[in-house]
Amino acid sequence: MSFEEEMEELESAEDFLQYFQLDYEASVVHVNRLHILQRFHDYLQKVGTEMPENEPAKRAVYSKLLMRAYQDFVESDAQTEKVFKVFSMGEPQTAFVALTDIQK
Secondary structure: OOHHHHHHHOOOHHHHHHHOOOOOOHHHHHHHHHHHHHHHHHHHHHHHHHOOOOHHHHHHHHHHHHHHHHHHHHHOOHHHHOOOHHHHOOOOOOOOOOHHHOOO
């Protein structure tokens, strides 16, 4: 199986961390798994076209970026890191819709 095919089989943050044989604290991952995966995705997006073509180098970059994403949440928390839009929205938004604007 190719590296890309192996990556497609991974589903959870734990799967990724185990695949790259990275040490992790289960309690950190349990609370932040979606944030870690999103941050990992964001880091990969930043690398973009600069990603190495050869498989060992590509694996090394993925491993480094995944560890960096995980470490972000060891040293901080989801609210501080603001990975998802909901954390950076600020105050709740209100909107007025007149009854005349509502149609059946």
